[in-house]
Amino acid sequence: MYRLVFLSGRYQGKRLLVRQAITLAGRDPACHLMLTDDDGIAPRHVRFEEGATGVSLTPLSPDHPLRINGETATGTVRLAHNDEVTLGETRIQFQNIIAPHARVRPSPGLLQPVTLLFIVLILAVEALLLGFLVDWPRYIIRPDTEAADLAFAEKQRAAAEAEAPASVVSLPGTASPLPSAEAAVPGPAGTDAAESGDPRAAAPSPSPIQNVLDVADFAPADTNVSLVVLPTTSTADRRLEDARRLLTQAIAAADFADYPEAVRLLNQIHEIDPGFLPAHVEHARLIESRGDLDGAQQRWRQIQGIAPEDSPFHAQAAEQRERLARLQAMQTQLLQPSEVPDAAHLPRHIRIVSPELQRLPADADVAEMRVLSATLELAPSEQLFQNAVVQVFITFYDKAPDREARPTRVITTPSPVILNAAFSQRRSLPIEATYVVPRGLRAQESRESDAEYAYYGHTIHVFAGQILQDAFGKPRRLLDFPLHFPAAAD
Structure with a gap:
């Protein structure tokens, strides 16, 4: 990978990043780098070729000289970084892609000292809190406060003991309860009540739990329950x-x-x-x-x-x-031209993997040639019969300025490709399709349609019988186009 910087001409100041191995430069439209503004450049002037040892430059036209750093070159020359190549009147600088320098570690700023200061402050606060928690009752509860709280608690306990009744509760069906402590101790009030003959004054008042037990009538619990014998299972x-x-x-x-x-x-x-x-x-x-x-x-x-x-x-x-x-x-059953496949839900039991388009160099008979390759693979949970017929539709599209893309009219691999029961004995299958433009075909298309068409993109549709399994398009908007049947179109 290298870079070409234009120092003069129509593209002055532009930088071209070259990734392919072979690059042709000249006035011919079939060249990768077309320089049509300079009359001193041949149709095929030079060829840039990148190999394992570097990038070499080869002149292709003896009638048009090639100058490198001001000197005329007659054969293949290996280019060095910042070499100046002159094609006609156009000067181009060659540059190797140099790896960026290692980033210098920045010097510490205020962030590190401020962070360290905050850490020290947090640790100091935590140490103070731990020291406070060691003897916290001494700081919070004073001796006079503790003495007042203890006296108040003792007073409340004595009052509760004085108010608690000392009567004996008798349950239903038991013997008569023993006399309470209050009834056992004779007093003036008790003597007067007995002498007056008032029964309400003589009898002690019943407790709340005694009232509840007198009203409630609980049935005795029967503990002699017989065991239930379950039936045996067959x-x-x-x-x-x-x-x-x-x-x-x-x-x-x-x-x-x-x-x-x-x-x-x-x-x-x-x-x-x-x-x-x-x-x-x-x-x-x-x-x-x-x-x-x-x-x-x-x-x-x-x-x-x-x-x-x-x-x-x-x-x-x-x-x-x-x-x-x-x-x-x-x-x-094979898909018919009158049928419309359902592209909304793709089961993807057969998947399109690693589609790749490669452009090959042109020659005397071929102005443009591309090869599309991909792999069809079965999904781990595929649901296909062993005799499922696999069809692959590969469509190339051309496009002219201000016009909609259309299926190409150049020489391509016949579509659809019928693979029959391709996955009965294997899990993957490679496919390949070519796109070939003979010389003179583009000019003929321009005369017939008044438009200059060029390659635009491609689509791949994989069918298992009449069921669309997977689809791929580059660009993706081509998937919105209806499926193209070349036989029906012809």
Whole structure:
């Protein structure tokens, strides 16, 4: 990779970064670097060629001299950095792409000292807080405050003990309670009440809990409960429980992508209970998710033979077999020009990988040549029948100024490319297409259409039968164009 700096001429001051190995310079439109403003330049004046040892310059026209640093060059010359190349009256400076110098480490500014100061300040504050927490009660609770709090707590405790009743509570159905402490101690008030004959004054007042227990009538608890003997399960019920348990484990293994374990558990269920239909249904779904659509169809056929005709499993098996047959028909029938593919949802069971366009040097017969290469790969969870027909549509587009892009009219690889059952025995497949412009074709197009068309872009569409699997376009706006059928267009 190198740089060309124009020192004079139409492109004076411009810098051209060259990445390709061979670059032709001259007045010919087929040259990579066209210099049409200088009459002293030949149609094919020089060739820049980059190799392992550097960039060499070769003159192609003996009638038009080539000067390097003011000296005429007659053969291939290896260019050095800042060499001045003169083509006619146009001066060009050659420069190698030099790696940038290592960045000098900046000197420390105010950020580092300020950060260090903040760190020291935070550590000092934390040290003060730790010293305060060592003996914090001495700083917060004063002796006089602590003495007042203790006296107040003792006063509250004495008041609570004085207000607490000393009566004895009797439960329903028990013997009469012992007399309370207040009733046992005779006093003047008690003597007067007894002499007056007032029963309310003589009897002590009942406590709140005594009132609750007098009103509530709790039934006695029966602890002599007889054991319930469960019925014994049959052998068939035990097999059914084992099948359900293993099916739950198989579904969990499939959710965690442990497919060998899921298949092993399902086969174990088939041995325990061959007529357990949920296991057959899950097995069919697992086989389809692994891409074996033929095996899934056989499993649904087996379910249809086991299940009764009026059961939901029989109807589900018939529906799934019809769906798989329809999918197989769509994957084995070629796409017709009247059909419009669905590009909104691409299943991408077949993927386009590493598309690359390479431009080759022109020669005496070919003005422009490009080669498009890509690889088709199967996805890890593909769902294709082994006899699925693969079609690849490769369309090149040309565009003229102020006009819409159109499919090219130059020589290209015939499209579509029908690969038949290309992925029955392999996982990937390379594809290639060419774009060739013979000399004089562009001039003929300009006379016929009054416009100068040039290469614009390309698209790749991959079909499995009639199902569009993946699409690629450069630029991407070309994917909005309808699919091009060359045979139908001709």
